[in-house]
Amino acid sequence: MMTHSNPSIKKQVYDRISYLGTVSKADLLNDFPLTSSSMTRLLEEMTHQGMIVVSGLGHSTGGRKPILFQTNPTYRFLFGLEISRIYSVLGLYDLHLNSLSLTRWKMDAEMTPNQLVDSITSTAKRFLDEHGLSPEDVLGIGIGAVGPLDSRKGVILEPELFPSPAWKHVPICAMLEERLGFPASLDNGANTALIGEHWALRSETIEHALYVHAGVNIRSAVMSGGRILRGAADTEGAVGQMIIQANGPRLRNRGNYGALEAFVSVPALEERVRTQLKIGRSSILSDIAPELVNFATLVDALTKGDPLVKEEFTETAAYLGIGLANLINALHPECVILGGPLISAHPLVFDSAVEIAKKNTYHYPEYNPVFTQGLLTDEAVATGAAVMMMQRWSGD
Template identity: 45%
Template structure:
């Protein structure tokens, strides 16, 4: 596909009527929904509902999918989203591994890929990879430019969402990741709408979508990896602070006279210093230098520091040293999580990232610690989950963020 700039199609004008947007929102959150149910939920008259549904069907954004079960009268007409009406790309920009996914309008995943973020993965090179992949998938899946709703990005913060910029993230392997105008770079080269939010928020959007029939009003998402990332949602709406707050959970002070943060910008005794991939690697290597025995000595070349994948391999071998350190880090994480629960009182908490996906020990130690230290327990019950989408949650949620712009 040629790389020329094309005129963007305004996402918010694809469904111009407010009533049509409300109906489409209700239909999109169901696999199928009957006209009678839409009549009840919308509060519209029969004639207005019929007219608006006919408009949506005529535009090709929804379709009639059959007849439902009769409750005494005629069998109701069922409606569903027409998946091939449009498509959205979801991009996860993270420090270690980044991902791109392609969803259709119904939220079904059509394709996915990932990249390791190396010392050569500068913003410019990375964006070129994304642009090439977008073009390749559009050819592969026979997607016309007019069918592309846009691209959502879930990125490491801090961010400026209003101008679409990744501001000053830490710990990328490659240089150049400060003040990256990600939205402008991709909109200019692809000619499609692009929207940016932090990765914890987009992961929470994905998990909220997966739980859309469960009616959870208050949810949290915490990502445990190189750093700690947090997203919050109430009544299916993300909570955005005055500034990007993705990294705020990691700066929670749990020991006022504790260890210094790994950079000069952080707090002494911050949770991130005790309960992140960085913290586990630091503690393991410190103990190895003091002469502690571990299977890591057989796994690593002489003099090489232990990295997180090596540590997880030792954990699977039930290495006592690694088990002790991971348990300690998970306990600290659980204390921080309990502080969040006592303030926010969510109904469900999704825990993602390599600390959770690579280690059942970390997940269960952290959640049990949090439960024991939660105020009003056992009266207050919270559901913990590793989520539905795993490591793809950030990218899938980013695509869903773009699709949700249709009803804004």
């Protein structure tokens, strides 16, 4: 029989209370092989430590009303960091994953690893000062970054298409640990986004989920049985190499011919619109040089209802729907979460992609996964990185 002196059982009980939100001792006894007296001692120890707090009394089933417990949100704090090609985000969170402070940086050619670490260091210290906290109050910083990575060594390897060419073999965890004085943990951003959204959606008890991020390229993560599926290689962007048109185009003369990312990505969309402008299609963008057209100008034109740009976004969304259908037919998720700049650009992207995906899903509508943009949306990667750090915390 496990006892309260086992640190792992304490963390398991803590994680269960954290996940459920509010629990009674009886709820926990259903989940753990502890005697009633052992569970009572463990809960008293955790309350005395400040890890959990009494949050009230539950409904009586005939005897005394049961005492209810919650995790203490201010027992410790967490940082979550997203590093992507377009922007990076830093958030400070309590243990209920409430965002206390948040900032973002544009990833331009000047944003080298050293520059970003400098910015993170000064901003993290400012956040702590603003909330009256010290580094000892922080469990650590979780990082969700563009791959490929060596997450075990905490190194960002050779990601493509960063505006600054300095993002090669960056020991990001060691750099931040040295400057901040608390642990850092690294995973790819698609995984942390899915971890974060799964946390946010936990009241719906989703076990099998697919996350797809559509931006500069296509990134994905898969959860089965409530756990992130990790293959033999960290290739979150490999889904973009799914061939959806044999002998089709290549993106930037790399990768597979007819790959999904050649149809569904920010660079592919920019290139298609530039081509249409060069051959004389009318648009509110006709007054600027085609090579100056970028994603920001496209989103602005789409918001203003430009027919050409709307047509190209709709086509992008349709190809995304085909790619989603292929993944859904292989993985059979209960829930499909879509994120990234292409999705958040305009509702028509999500709506069109979902419509096409459903039409190409085998056994639809008998099998009908839930499609969502999630609850965390643009903060999913950073929040999920904080969740990951909390899950890896030993509970000491």
